[in-house]
Amino acid sequence: MRGIDDRRSLSNGPRLPAAAPRGFRHAAKQFLLGVAGVALITFAVVLFPSERFPTPGIGPGTISLLYLIVIVLVSHRGGFVASAAVSLIAAFSLNYFVQPLVPSLRVRNPLDLVATLAFLTTAWVITGIVARLRERNALLDGLFEQAPQANALMDLDTRLFRVNREFTRIFGYTPQEALGRRLIDLIVPGEMRHRIQSYTERLAQGQRLEEEVVRQRKDGSRLHVLMVGAPVTMPGGATAVYAMYRDITQRKAAEAALEALSVRLMEVQETERKHLARELHDEIGQVLTGLRLLLGPSEDATAEVLTSRLERARPIVDDLLGRIRRLSFDLRPADLDELGLLPALLALFERYTAQTGVLVDFKHQGVAGRFAPPLETAVYRVIQEALTNTARHAGVAAVTVRLWTDAGKLHLQVEDRGCGFDPEVTLKAPRCSGLMGMRERIWLLGGSLSIESSPGAGTTITAELPAAETTVA
Amino acid sequence: MPTSIILADDHPVVRRGMQTLLESEADFSIVGVAADGLETVRLVERLKPDVLVLDLMMPGLSGLEALRIVHERSPKTRIVILSMYSTSAFVAQALQNGATGYVLKGCSEESLVRAVKEAAAGRRFLSPPVTEIAINAYIEQSKTGPFDPHDTLTPRQREVLQLVAEGKTNADIAARLNISRRTVENHRATLMQRLGLQNQAELIRHAIRHGLIPPDE
Numbered sequence: 001m002r003g004i005d006d007r008r009s010l011s012n013g014p015r016l017p018a019a020a021p022r023g024f025r026h027a028a029k030q031f032l033l034g035v036a037g038v039a040l041i042t043f044a045v046v047l048f049p050s051e052r053f054p055t056p057g058i059g060p061g062t063i064s065l066l067y068l069i070v071i072v073l074v075s076h077r078g079g080f081v082a083s084a085a086v087s088l089i090a091a092f093s094l095n096y097f098v099q100p101l102v103p104s105l106r107v108r109n110p111l112d113l114v115a116t117l118a119f120l121t122t123a124w125v126i127t128g129i130v131a132r133l134r135e136r137n138a139l140l141d142g143l144f145e146q147a148p149q150a151n152a153l154m155d156l157d158t159r160l161f162r163v164n165r166e167f168t169r170i171f172g173y174t175p176q177e178a179l180g181r182r183l184i185d186l187i188v189p190g191e192m193r194h195r196i197q198s199y200t201e202r203l204a205q206g207q208r209l210e211e212e213v214v215r216q217r218k219d220g221s222r223l224h225v226l227m228v229g230a231p232v233t234m235p236g237g238a239t240a241v242y243a244m245y246r247d248i249t250q251r252k253a254a255e256a257a258l259e260a261l262s263v264r265l266m267e268v269q270e271t272e273r274k275h276l277a278r279e280l281h282d283e284i285g286q287v288l289t290g291l292r293l294l295l296g297p298s299e300d301a302t303a304e305v306l307t308s309r310l311e312r313a314r315p316i317v318d319d320l321l322g323r324i325r326r327l328s329f330d331l332r333p334a335d336l337d338e339l340g341l342l343p344a345l346l347a348l349f350e351r352y353t354a355q356t357g358v359l360v361d362f363k364h365q366g367v368a369g370r371f372a373p374p375l376e377t378a379v380y381r382v383i384q385e386a387l388t389n390t391a392r393h394a395g396v397a398a399v400t401v402r403l404w405t406d407a408g409k410l411h412l413q414v415e416d417r418g419c420g421f422d423p424e425v426t427l428k429a430p431r432c433s434g435l436m437g438m439r440e441r442i443w444l445l446g447g448s449l450s451i452e453s454s455p456g457a458g459t460t461i462t463a464e465l466p467a468a469e470t471t472v473a
Numbered sequence: 474m475p476t477s478i479i480l481a482d483d484h485p486v487v488r489r490g491m492q493t494l495l496e497s498e499a500d501f502s503i504v505g506v507a508a509d510g511l512e513t514v515r516l517v518e519r520l521k522p523d524v525l526v527l528d529l530m531m532p533g534l535s536g537l538e539a540l541r542i543v544h545e546r547s548p549k550t551r552i553v554i555l556s557m558y559s560t561s562a563f564v565a566q567a568l569q570n571g572a573t574g575y576v577l578k579g580c581s582e583e584s585l586v587r588a589v590k591e592a593a594a595g596r597r598f599l600s601p602p603v604t605e606i607a608i609n610a611y612i613e614q615s616k617t618g619p620f621d622p623h624d625t626l627t628p629r630q631r632e633v634l635q636l637v638a639e640g641k642t643n644a645d646i647a648a649r650l651n652i653s654r655r656t657v658e659n660h661r662a663t664l665m666q667r668l669g670l671q672n673q674a675e676l677i678r679h680a681i682r683h684g685l686i687p688p689d690e
Contacts, residue, residue: 338535
């Protein structure tokens with residue numbers, strides 16, 4: 001158990017663990033166990049009546065083999081120092097306790113060199129092999145455990161036998177909760193379980209899976225994941241399934257937001273077109289029809305009648321001109337393209353005050369130049385929308401607009417002391433496209449917009465945008 | 474000697490209408506017509522007329538740009554702007570670029586005739602509803618006024634500033650305003666940045682200057 005813990009704590013480090021350098025205590029314990037093993041074998045031999053030697057099967061060769069087994073075990077578990085020490089003790093014991101019992105043995109050399117060398121070599125070779133295997137295992141463990149995606153190993157029935165940390169993080173199941181259970185019961189939502197059969201079949205045929213699917217967490221919440229599955233052959237020849245999952249919920253949410261945005265853009269465009277069509281047909285078309293009637297057939301009209309008709313036609317034409325001018329301004333103020341943000345805003349305020357009676361207190365600094373057209377448009381439209389909201393909902397006689405630049409940023413602020421609202425509630429309302437639209441405009445240009453308002457305390461809308469002035473007017 | 478005039482407008486119908494209108498005046502003489510900005514500049518440079526009647530929106534070279542160049546190269550030519558746009562911004566910009574008169578398309582014929590006459594005499598003329606007062610107000614507004622970043626603080630930020638200046642901790646302020654400590658920290662960071670303050674000492678100085686807390690004796 002301790003060994004596993006050690007490895008886990010080491011694998012947190014930046015380097016993958018080499019052969020785990022275990023503590024002195026561990027090596028000492030293995031050494032003592034080894035000594036006990038050697039002593040036990042020796043004791044058993046010494047206890048035997050000496051006349052039994054040489055009994056077929058048990059002689060110095062067999063005993064050396066038993067010693068070797070102990071040395072291999074110590075090498076495997078306790079490292080080279082412990083196993084070398086046990087080797088020396090085994091060689092000593094062979095010389096002093098075992099060989100004297102066998103009078104026929106020719107070699108009687110204290111600390112038999114051959115046995116010592118054989119034992120030490122065994123200890124060295126085994127320790128080396130074990131160290132290398134351990135290194136490789138640690139690397140594979142690290143790759144599985146530390147992978148940035150959730151990893152799971154399971155049999156063809158989706159019964160899990162290994163999961164990694166990311167799996168626990170994404171799906172909420174600890175290894176204790178997941179191992180031995182079927183993946184299909186843990187993370188596959190009920191209505192999708194029937195599809196697993198086809199996955200398993202494809203995997204059994206050696207195919208790879210790659211699919212974006214919905215899975216569920218331990219707490220029942222759903223998430224989008226990219227799933228990659230492949231059949232792997234386990235040691236022993238059985239086929240298992242190696243599955244990887246990456247949480248793509250955020251990407252999916254961003255895609256959905258983008259989709260919603262383009263849907264709304266199309267809606268807005270259609271609404272605008274409808275408005276424009278109605279304006280052209282119902283207003284301008286009607287006036288033109290009236291004008292045509294007025295200027296209609298006039299073969300038998302007297303000069304006086306004609307003059308009076310022309311007199312009546314003039315104000316109608318003036319009215320038409322006014323309508324078209326307003327319509328054009330509403331669609332896209334020429335000021336914004338030709339003159340820039342500041343003049344366009346001043347024109348907007350002039351018109352706004354004339355239409356709504358709400359005075360605009362405008363303070364600005366460092367905004368007389370030209371900015372990138374998308375930025376000018378966004379700032380203009382956001383202020384326009386905010387002013388419209390103020391006139392419609394705030395119930396005030398004046399509104400303050402501030403526009404200033406500061407450290408490469410353009411700030412705008414629209415503030416009223418009106419009746420205010422609860423942004424939490426209003427922003428959640430489905431028909432709140434105005435505030436959402438402002439946010440989106442600013443957000444698309446890499447800026448941020450904040451709304452501070454509460455019932456009875458007025459509203460302050462503040463936005464900041466990264467801005468580079470293009471030319472100075 | 475009659476007043477020599479060049480007409481510049483890209484719409485043939487409007488151009489013909491104006492030509493008819495101006496030619497009916499005895500002491501006006503149309504010496505040339507142009508349909509875009511570049512042509513206008515070349516023509517005015519060559520003929521040096523007394524008055525140029527210039528459409529503000531033309532292809533090739535925008536009317537405002539053509540106006541600036543003409544005014545520079547033929548300073549004696551008085552320029553009357555003919556425009557669809559009545560916003561003070563356009564009028565002010567046109568006057569700034571050297572125009573003498575500004576007439577709205579669609580206003581009465583007399584206005585244009587009068588504007589040309591006034592221009593020839595070297596006097597400014599603006600056709601209604603454009604007024605000198607509106608233009609002056611516009612120019613005044615477009616100037617950068619005294620701008621105090623302190624004014625840009627929201628009511629909430631002001632409350633936080635006040636309490637910070639009084640020496641309250643973030644935890645105190647959070648409890649007092651019934652908001653989270655995190656929010657207080659955000660407000661605090663935003664207002665420091667907006668006011669260009671680096672540290673607590675500067676914040677105290679700012680608060681004293683704005684009368685939020687009494688100065689130390």
